[in-house]
Amino acid sequence: MSAPTLTRTRKPGVKSIDGTRASLAWLTVPALVFFVAFAIIPLGGVIVLSFMHWDGIGEISWAGFTNWASVLSDPLTGGSLWTTVKVILISCAIQIPISLLLGVFTAGFQRYRAVLSVLFFVPILLSSAAVALTFTALLDPNFGLSGAIPIEALKQDWLGNPDLALAVVVFVLSWQHIPFHVLVYQGGVRQIPQSLYEAASIDGANVVQQFFTITVPQLKYTFITSTTLMVVGTLTYFDLIFVLTGGGPGHATTVLPLFMYLEGFRANDMGGASVLGVILAVFGLGLALLIQRLGGKNRQASQLEGA
């Protein structure tokens, strides 16, 4: 889904000594074959299937636009898209600041920071299904956290109240995915030349000033990369929500990919699921493009002038 970067790499052909350009074109073949086989062909298949009736076992028959009509007129399609947007917005609002701050913190080379960054990294090593099951147990109103710690605020209907359930989903997703983005930001911070900070210190800038005038602007591309992964990643979250809430209560946490799964593999309507798949792909591509655009047109410009 982060395909758009491919179109950006076209450059004037480099002339080899004997003046032919063709020889270099072969270098793209492995990547192209891989991309066509695992992205373009399945995507084409899904588009074709979105015009077919298929229950997963029987005959595949032509459906025309009936799948599209029924999916687009299903209030759940819009509902799950809106839930997806909510999850994206809230989880970005939580994940970006925390990842940035932790990334800056762990970029230091002190020993205790190294120890802490190893600890921060643990959640991403765990499987989503295991994380979801663990949180289900922790949130159990009788035998979970509220049973162990006598704090009244912990005794909530975490997964039965629609608003709380969505908050729980976002929290668990963030808990699991922040470590990855911390790592991305940590790498970004470590690439900022020390000389910038030295110059700023000499000019009398304090740590907070340095953070906002050097660190944050220098992390612009790291920010774009991390946010793209965050947003597009949200469109693929399925396993964790499936195990944690199953999309419930009602449809309060049914995000688009989960809805697609239920439609395809629970309701056995592959045509409808394919329509949702196409919508998901278009939506994801659109978002990825949008974020790339937000980065500004002059993307090749150096951030390190004068450094």
Added chain:
Amino acid sequence: MFSVLSPQRNRRRLAALTVAAALGITIAGCGSGGPSQTSGATATMWSLTSGDQPVIKDAVAQWNEKNPDRKITVEFFASDAYKAKIRTAVGAGQAPTLIFNWTGGVLQSYVDNKAVEDLSDLVKEKPDVADRYLPSVLQNGVIDGKTYALPMNKVNPATMYFNKDLLDKAGIEPPKTWDDIMAAVPKLKAIGVAPFALGGQTKWPELIWLEFLVDREGGSGVWERIQKGEPDAWSDPAVLDALKKIQQLVDAGGFQDSFASTASNSGSELALLYTGKAAMCLQLSSQFQAIKQGSPDFIANDKLGYAPFPTIDGGKGDPSYTVGSPANFFSVSSTASEAQKKTAKDFLASGLFNDSYTEGIIKTGAVPPLKGVDSKLGTAPDSEFLKYTYDQAANASTFQFSWDQAVDPSLADTLLTHLSQVFLKQETPEQFVDAMNAASKK
């Protein structure tokens, strides 16, 4: 084996692979492909990782020892993953020879697409095979008068469990009618316990309530009309009445607080019962083993009571009606070779429910779906409960298969979701009925 595939099947296989790849459902869909396509008479079998797993493993091992030239290879899967995987495999013509299934809507779709063998000949040639089963259970594998699946494990009717100590403390008897239930609720709340434990997060335990209430109220005709797809069949007064009773019970505080956050599969629903936080629980009889595992003392000290679901005064239903899972079944794939099919059918006839198999099932604390098996239950641990379970199944006027499994798969999720909304009072009974009528039309 690949060479004889029709172009049509190839197209389906391509479509199946495409969907699995594109939707990215690698965990469930196409993780490790189909069963290895072995040549000759070696049959393949897919089954579930449940309590019966060791029994099936032993049966297959015994079979392989006796039949070295036509062995069976077996693989076990977790339930949810299996549901998606088997469908992809059947759709792609890659099904195992012996297909574990739940009958109901899924078996119907296999039959519609000629994916499974008609076993009627086997049943005719070897009458003792069909004759060993309880007819109400065997019936589930029959579609349009032809047998497509044979039971392979245990009967699993739902029952009302209760904590004897808590009922004594509240000074009440196990409820026999709906009015008893409503009268018991305030008394149990007065001693500070939840009247009923409910795994609302798992959703299907809620369905057991609806199934019983609809039948007790309106008799089995109500569900028959719904299942036939008669228009507006959900509008039956019995359905509305059952839903109203459910909300009445919710309003009275009949279920534990935050029941929608309690999951059955984590065991916390039953834990409420044996830790003395809830007095009763409506669950499948297979959950007896989970209670025993969770608290052996609770069983050993005779604290666990059980009884059939209460009746409704003036209701039309037969009180012997029960609901749950009559058994799980094996079907034979029609894409297997003739030799493989023969191996599979012979295994169904002689490998299942021979003496050691039946004993093995009983030893896991379950009741095989066999006629007269109650005489073999006497020496088993918990034989009293096993005999009770046998009676529930054998004497049932109707042993209804869980609705979510019996209906077309596309309806099951809708049904469970809307019902959970009714329990949470986010939907009225009328809204439920309208939503289900609309969904059934599709």
